Amino acid sequence: MKEFYCSILCVLFLNALNAQDKYITKEGFVSFFSHSIVEDIKADNNQVLSIVDATNGKIAIQLLMRSFMFKKALMQEHFNENYVESYKYPKATFSGEIVNFNEIEAQNSEVEITGTLKLHGKEKEISTMVKVERTLNEIKLSGSFKVDVADFNIKIPSIVANNIAKTIKVSFELHHKPYVQ
Amino acid sequence: MNGKKFKIITLFFLIVVLGLVASVYFYNKPHLDVENTPADYVLTAQNLIEEYQKNEAITNEKYSESIVQVRGKITEISTLKGNGVITINDGSLDSSIICHMLPSQNSRTISLKKGQEIMIKGICAGFLLDVMMVKCTLVE
Numbered sequence: 130m131k132e133f134y135c136s137i138l139c140v141l142f143l144n145a146l147n148a149q150d151k152y153i154t155k156e157g158f159v160s161f162f163s164h165s166i167v168e169d170i171k172a173d174n175n176q177v178l179s180i181v182d183a184t185n186g187k188i189a190i191q192l193l194m195r196s197f198m199f200k201k202a203l204m205q206e207h208f209n210e211n212y213v214e215s216y217k218y219p220k221a222t223f224s225g226e227i228v229n230f231n232e233i234e235a236q237n238s239e240v241e242i243t244g245t246l247k248l249h250g251k252e253k254e255i256s257t258m259v260k261v262e263r264t265l266n267e268i269k270l271s272g273s274f275k276v277d278v279a280d281f282n283i284k285i286p287s288i289v290a291n292n293i294a295k296t297i298k299v300s301f302e303l304h305h306k307p308y309v310q
Numbered sequence: 311m312n313g314k315k316f317k318i319i320t321l322f323f324l325i326v327v328l329g330l331v332a333s334v335y336f337y338n339k340p341h342l343d344v345e346n347t348p349a350d351y352v353l354t355a356q357n358l359i360e361e362y363q364k365n366e367a368i369t370n371e372k373y374s375e376s377i378v379q380v381r382g383k384i385t386e387i388s389t390l391k392g393n394g395v396i397t398i399n400d401g402s403l404d405s406s407i408i409c410h411m412l413p414s415q416n417s418r419t420i421s422l423k424k425g426q427e428i429m430i431k432g433i434c435a436g437f438l439l440d441v442m443m444v445k446c447t448l449v450e
Binding site: 155156175176178191192193195196198201202203205206209215216219220 | 439
């Protein structure tokens with residue numbers, strides 16, 4: 130099953146790389162934020178890979194869990210080793226579609242984006258609003274959505290249950306440039 | 311009797327204070343100091359990329375949480391949010407190594423030129439279309 134998903138992703142990426150009208154970024158930004166009474170936890174990832182097909186609005190995003198940078202080394206260590214188990218699941222992926230992408234007319238539009246988020250070996254359908262800025266040389270996507278920790282089979286030990294929010298806010302900012310071979 | 315009680319209370323407080331100090335210390339444990347720690351692995355850019363292309367899972371396991379030092383030619387220098395990003399490659403492969411530099415490296419990164427051969431050490435985060443490295447520093 131794992132090979133199957135891998136091959137789908139590979140095909141998606143290879144397709145994306147071969148054709149024109151593709152927009153890419155290798156330094157997209159994704160961060161997550163957890164608020165609790167005890168502490169706020171934030172981590173930033175500036176190495177996000179994202180490819181948009183401008184002909185149909187399809188989008189594929191990949192990121193490495195180990196690229197998330199935390200303020201505290203201990204949090205980063207726990208995140209990678211205990212919670213998301215980066216050694217087993219090194220990546221998170223999103224594949225989906227910007228709905229009615231080609232009908233976007235205004236410079237700054239809020240449109241819907243839907244797709245499947247895969248993280249820690251679990252999949253979840255995500256639908257959220259995304260701000261799109263489209264020019265000839267750039268497709269900028271930004272927005273945020275919320276995910277439940279429990280949906281991704283992430284086990285938080287009861288001793289730190291109060292330190293970590295049940296719902297995590299994920300923000301993203303992706304500045305795609307035309308793909309040149 | 312009083313002396314014994316006093317000893318027990320003092321001991322108790324000592325343990326509590328030690329526990330607090332230890333937990334604060336662990337909570338504030340510093341990040342791995344890439345600049346002043348010798349690399350665990352030293353190899354060429356080409357070797358590292360090829361290893362990932364051959365078997366990503368095994369390579370991930372091998373290099374995660376360790377400091378990797380690579381040698382290669384600069385194909386691109388850019389900045390992202392005020393920090394340097396150096397792409398290195400040997401020219402013959404599709405993939406590159408993208409190194410996100412530490413802020414302390416900014417002044418040295420500016421003086422670099424495309425095509426120059428350099429050595430960079432950092433933490434290997436994994437492989438997407440390219441090998442991604444974080445917290446990188448230049449090695450003389």
